[in-house]
Amino acid sequence: MTPHHASALLISDLHLTPSMPLTAQRFFDFCEKEAPKVEAVFILGDLFEYWVGDDAAAHSPFQQEVQRAIANLSTKVKTYYLHGNRDFLIGHSFIKKTGMTLLPDPTTVEIDSKKWVLAHGDALCTADVGYQIFRGWVRKSWIQKIFLSLPLNWRRGIAQHLRSNSHTQYQQTQASSAHRLKMDVTQQACAAVLRDHSGNLLIHGHTHMPAHHEESMDGQQWQRWVLSDWDLDHPESGRPRASALLIDDAGTRYIDLIKN
16 A cells, blocks of 8 residues: 655664764754654654664664654654665564564655655666665575574674675765766666556655755656755864755755755
8 A cells, every 4th residue: 555644754774783872863853853753754764874674673682772763753653764785684583573664675655646766776876786685686585584693793794894895885976977877766767667667757866965856867857856965073074964855845855854
């Protein structure tokens, strides 16, 4: 059943981790202050920096604190989740404990009487062929089953290694326009997903390049809204970032969560 709501807030790419306490606190404040003012909250992936299995949360006071914050929010508004590339192993146990509803990626929802296609965004970065091959393998259920059967410390070690590689790649992206182009979504992928879902309004995260785009290809036209990542803990990496996309009867716009 397609979700229908009059108003919603959409966020993604918070990459929550104990080493980023200011960012985490802003999320907790968001759950208490801004989020309850709308009918629904959509988290479009990468809520956590990494996720190595629902069983790991029992050994992480931080992940349990996030779980409690979302569970409390879910008693006030409808809360939805899409898997990201960092936390696609979030399973039914965590979803059930938080009270969220897990949505497929991509998915179609109705907000303010408009049809929106939501995605995390990594599957739309089709110019990065190497990543798409990697993504195809790690999303296989039998690969995930093997990984989740490994000892917890092994899983954490693998996740830390992949996290380090991802950070290096992100630095290359920031330094090179060619890398930025490779890591961004392609118009072909966006056009295809919108055709598949008979839509012309797309929202995604993943690229950390928030902006509103009006695009077209071969006679097909659409609007694309990109969500911001959050980072209040590393001022040396640029301006602190934390925003959400608000959709209601007043329109669609970004709200700056740093100023609020």
